[in-house]
Amino acid sequence: MSDLHALLGGTFDPIHFGHLRPVMALAQQTGLTRVTLLPNNVPPHRPQPEASATQRVDMLRCAIEQQPLFEIDTRELQRDTPSWTVATLEALRAECGEQQPLGFIIGQDSLLTLAKWHRWQDLLSLCHLLVCQRPGYPTEMETPAMQQWLDQHITHDLRQLHQQPAGCIWLADTPLYTISATEIRQRLHQNLSCDALLPAAVIAYINRVGLYRD
Numbered sequence: 001m002s003d004l005h006a007l008l009g010g011t012f013d014p015i016h017f018g019h020l021r022p023v024m025a026l027a028q029q030t031g032l033t034r035v036t037l038l039p040n041n042v043p044p045h046r047p048q049p050e051a052s053a054t055q056r057v058d059m060l061r062c063a064i065e066q067q068p069l070f071e072i073d074t075r076e077l078q079r080d081t082p083s084w085t086v087a088t089l090e091a092l093r094a095e096c097g098e099q100q101p102l103g104f105i106i107g108q109d110s111l112l113t114l115a116k117w118h119r120w121q122d123l124l125s126l127c128h129l130l131v132c133q134r135p136g137y138p139t140e141m142e143t144p145a146m147q148q149w150l151d152q153h154i155t156h157d158l159r160q161l162h163q164q165p166a167g168c169i170w171l172a173d174t175p176l177y178t179i180s181a182t183e184i185r186q187r188l189h190q191n192l193s194c195d196a197l198l199p200a201a202v203i204a205y206i207n208r209v210g211l212y213r214d
């Protein structure tokens with residue numbers, strides 16, 4: 001089997017256990033050996049993350065200090081346009097070649113809104129979609145057409161993820177975490193503890209630089 005390489009895009013404002021732990025479980029289930037975190041660029045006309053791009057990357061570094069599974073790719077932060085996942089995947093595909101199996105990891109909430117993504121129909125020609133469960137979101141797609149699209153591409157055969165470069169959707173059986181970055185920012189603004197929600201090294205960084213305070 002070829003080495004399956006996967007990517008996780010996000011704003012990571014901040015990164016938390018709802019990102020890290022499902023992905024670690026996914027890696028164990030699927031034999032993933034490398035996950036690249038892709039912090040996204042938020043263009044000026046959109047609501048801005050509270051942390052700067054540099055701080056978001058610093059927090060990623062803190063989070064993965066002891067985690068050899070993860071690496072960081074900051075290419076989306078180097079652009080001044082929105083982070084189109086499809087464009088990033090095209091660039092990565094050009095770099096790794098046609099045969100390399102690539103997976104793009106998303107949570108169930110992102111799967112449900114996939115039809116709003118720029119050129120979403122092209123995604124499966126570039127990668128597999130590896131979907132982590134997220135509590136509180138329906139498992140059915142919003143329209144029959146999207147459900148049909150999903151059903152057409154689902155695989156339950158792990159070998160397909162490793163033997164094909166792209167084209168499959170894997171609904172992973174990952175542990176449920178009701179954690180969101182929004183909740184963490186709110187709790188920190190209220191001086192509430194977030195110890196169980198994100199890595200201690202990230203909390204230490206947040207406290208050191210005074211992020212998410214009023």
Ligand code: ATP
Nearest residue numbers: 009010011012018106107110134177179180181182
């Ligand atoms: P915010 O609350 O600021 O919208 P978020 O916590 O949803 O942020 P993002 O950085 O937007 O985090 O998410 C990046 C990716 O991680 C998305 O694909 C999202 O579906 C997934 N994700 C985030 N939190 C969870 C979670 N608790 N369980 C599973 N997947 C998650």
